[in-house]
Each structure stands twice: as C-alpha cells, then as structure tokens.
Amino acid sequence: MVIAEILDVPPVDYQRFKTWADALLAVSNLPLGAPPPPGFNEALAAERAYFNSRYQELRRNPGTGLISALIQAEEKDALSFEELAGFFNLLLLAGTETTSNLIGNGLYALVRHPKQLELLCRNPALLPSAIEEMLRWDCPVQATGRHCNKECELGGAHLRPHMAVAVLNGAANRDPAQFPDPERFDITREPNPHVAFGEGIHFCLGAALARLEGTLAIGAVLKRFATVRLADPGFVPTYKPSFNVRGLTHLPLRIDG
Numbered sequence: 001m002v003i004a005e006i007l008d009v010p011p012v013d014y015q016r017f018k019t020w021a022d023a024l025l026a027v028s029n030l031p032l033g034a035p036p037p038p039g040f041n042e043a044l045a046a047e048r049a050y051f052n053s054r055y056q057e058l059r060r061n062p063g064t065g066l067i068s069a070l071i072q073a074e075e076k077d078a079l080s081f082e083e084l085a086g087f088f089n090l091l092l093l094a095g096t097e098t099t100s101n102l103i104g105n106g107l108y109a110l111v112r113h114p115k116q117l118e119l120l121c122r123n124p125a126l127l128p129s130a131i132e133e134m135l136r137w138d139c140p141v142q143a144t145g146r147h148c149n150k151e152c153e154l155g156g157a158h159l160r161p162h163m164a165v166a167v168l169n170g171a172a173n174r175d176p177a178q179f180p181d182p183e184r185f186d187i188t189r190e191p192n193p194h195v196a197f198g199e200g201i202h203f204c205l206g207a208a209l210a211r212l213e214g215t216l217a218i219g220a221v222l223k224r225f226a227t228v229r230l231a232d233p234g235f236v237p238t239y240k241p242s243f244n245v246r247g248l249t250h251l252p253l254r255i256d257g
C-alpha cells in the first residue's frame, strides 16, 4: 500500500498491484536462465498496460506521487516514457516483498530471542538499532549480482571480464572479521556495518523508506500487544523458494493483551 501510494496507484487498484508483484517476483524462485513461471508474462503485460493508462491519465490530471513528479520531469526531457515504465516496474518489485520480509524475518528473530524481545519492550528507544540487527542477522535480500568489467582476483577466484558474479551480502553480514560473534542476535550491536541494502552506486534507493516501514510496523505490534510469541513453540519455518529473496511463507504468532 505504501509503495503503491508513492507511485500514484489509487487504493482501488492496490490488490491488483500486489498480485502483479507476487507473479513477477516468482521469477526469482527459478534457476538463472529458466523459462518464466506460469502467469509471469500475463502479469507483465497487465502491469505494463496499467502503467500506460495511468501514464496517460496522470499526464492529463497529475497526482501528488512520484510518477506524476517524474512525468513533469519527462516533459523537461529528463526521463523517457520507457525509462518511466521501467522505473515503475522496478519500484513495484523492489518496494513490496523486501519490506514485508523485513517485518516477517524481524518478528521471527524477536520471538526466537525472548530476552532480546523483553529488552526491546522495556527500552523502545532501542527499536532503530534492533531494526539494523534484524537487517543484518536475517536480511531480506541475501544476494545480488554484478558483471565483472575487468580481469581481477577476488577471494582466491580468478574473474574475467563479462563474468556474472553473485555477491552474497547475507554471508557478508555474518562475517566474523566485521561482526564479533556474528551468529548472535544482539539488538544493541554497535557498530553494525551490515550490507543488507547493498553498497556503492546501487545502494538501495528505498533504504530510508524500508527502515521507516519496519520501525513503524514492528513498533506498532510491540506497543499494541502485551505479549507476542510463537503460536506453536515447535514451529518449523518454511521459506519462499528463492535464490536471493529471503522471507517466510507464514508466521503464526500468539498475541495477547
């Protein structure tokens, strides 16, 4: 809903928007080079047709969101229609699943560490630092990709130009050279130089929004309910079958108060 509103998508279309995001993200569940999953091409075509009609509408009748602002920039030759359509698609995908998984993985980390949960409930000012630890300890994007542009040696591997390289930021977030006792979930960890949002020129554009959404959602759960715990102490998690996106398929919690 948040990213939809930012993109000038009206509430009546939120559900369709989410359905496309789910169908398009299913591609990340497949091995590289595999044909698109069922429903992928249809979702892409529907999303593209939707963007085309919203684009026409917002040109005539600008809204208050990002797409309206970018259309006005386009009129000053800043962005082409194709670039705008691609940006809409990127934000639809990057802005939905990732933040949902921060909230799910983060709550799951808390209920598995009752002492940390209790510490946080007693000291709500620790929430921003707890969110950073959730991002480090069980990050929603575990890997990203790069193309090598020059011959080099990296971690004992010989890389040649144009090679595709998978960068495992999830592993970097548990690097003992950076994080003392890296397997420990510690909401007071300081410093916490995790790379859950990547690094360099492609650093996540939505990092501030994701941090805000995570803080508000998890903060609201802890404020609203006196106790939050696993509905079943023997809960065995299942994860969405993806190479790079890490998120639970479900998280049954017992909430009281």
Ligand code: HEM
Pocket: 003, 090, 091, 094, 095, 096, 098, 099, 102, 139, 140, 141, 144, 145, 169, 195, 196, 197, 198, 199, 201, 202, 203, 204, 205, 206, 207, 209, 210, 211
């Ligand atoms: C907890 C939530 C999120 C996580 C863990 C996350 C993670 C990442 C990571 C690791 C990258 C770098 C990819 C790379 O270097 O190849 C990235 C890029 C990006 N993210 Fe996020 N993201 C999150 C939420 C969001 C949200 C809410 C938005 C949209 C508002 C967003 C928009 C983007 C965009 C547009 C890029 C590409 C930036 C570029 O290539 O210049 N992300 N994100």
